[in-house]
Amino acid sequence: TRNESYYDALYLFDEMISITEYMPDNFTFPCVIKACGGILDVDLGMAVHGMVVKMGLASDVFVGNALIAMYGRFGILENADKMFEFMPEKNLVSWNSMLSVLSENRCFQESFNFFRELLMGLDGLVPDSATMVTILPACAGEGDSVMGKAVHGLVVKFGMSGDVMVSNALIDMYSKCGLLEKARVTFDLNDSKNVVSWNS
Numbered sequence: 104t105r106n107e108s109y110y111d112a113l114y115l116f117d118e119m120i121s122i123t124e125y126m127p128d129n130f131t132f133p134c135v136i137k138a139c140g141g142i143l144d145v146d147l148g149m150a151v152h153g154m155v156v157k158m159g160l161a162s163d164v165f166v167g168n169a170l171i172a173m174y175g176r177f178g179i180l181e182n183a184d185k186m187f188e189f190m191p192e193k194n195l196v197s198w199n200s201m202l203s204v205l206s207e208n209r210c211f212q213e214s215f216n217f218f219r220e221l222l223m224g225l226d227g228l229v230p231d232s233a234t235m236v237t238i239l240p241a242c243a244g245e246g247d248s249v250m251g252k253a254v255h256g257l258v259v260k261f262g263m264s265g266d267v268m269v270s271n272a273l274i275d276m277y278s279k280c281g282l283l284e285k286a287r288v289t290f291d292l293n294d295s296k297n298v299v300s301w302n303s
Contacts, residue, residue: 104134109141129160133169139177148173164192168200175204195228202237211245214238222257230257232266239272243279251276255289269297274303 104112116135119125127135132155139148152170160166167190174183187193187201196219205214218238221230235258242251243302255273263269270293286303291298 104137104141109138112138113142113147127154127158127164128164129236132160132163132166134195136169136173138168140173145179147179148177162189162191163198164194164197168196169182169192171200175200175207178208180204180208180210190207193226193228195231195234197299198226198228199233199237200243201230202234206237206241206244208225209244211241211247215245215247215250216233230261232263232269235263235269236272239269239276243276246280248280248282251280264292265295267293267297269299269301270295271297271299274300278303 116131116138117128119131120127128181132151133152136148136155141149147198154171155161155166158197167186169181170186173179173185183201183204187197192198196218202214202217202221205211205217210269215238218234218241220229235254238254239251242254243247251273255275258264258273259267270289272292273289274286282302290296290300290303
């Protein structure tokens with residue numbers, strides 16, 4: 104699955120449940136769910152989700168995170184949202200996965216609301232660089248430089264300014280919002296530039 108050999112992964116899974124005595128567990132299902140999302144097979148994804156529920160693993164945080172991402176790939180936001188809402192335990196990956204689903208499906212205002220909810224700290228979680236890299240494209244997509252600047256302030260506050268991926272996302276956001284001077288300043292302050300920084 105990590106190497107995007109999704110059909111091979113699903114074939115192995117089929118072998119596992121058909122000809123061995125081994126039962127899939129909370130380590131198996133995230134890989135299988137990712138493979139379903141990788142080949143965009145909605146029916147198979149829902150069938151695997153049914154197996155997860157039947158085996159009592161729907162409340163596992165890793166399985167839940169994988170299901171959120173899968174439904175996001177399918178563009179079935181209602182199912183992704185339901186998975187998130189009904190997860191008894193959420194970690195930062197859960198929040199980042201849901202943010203990514205909303206942003207990738209161009210639900211930018213919903214992304215902002217969701218991001219604000221995370222910042223309220225009800226789950227005791229603090230955004231990380233993956234959170235910022237996920238929310239900044241939403242700011243760019245919406246052309247919301249005010250929100251983008253606010254996120255930049257949080258990047259500084261949480262000590263993420265040196266993260267090259269965050270810096271690249273900021274450069275991209277500022278340029279797409281038409282703030283080229285701010286994009287250039289962010290680029291100049293980036294001490295760990297990579298090819299993406301220069302391309303941006």
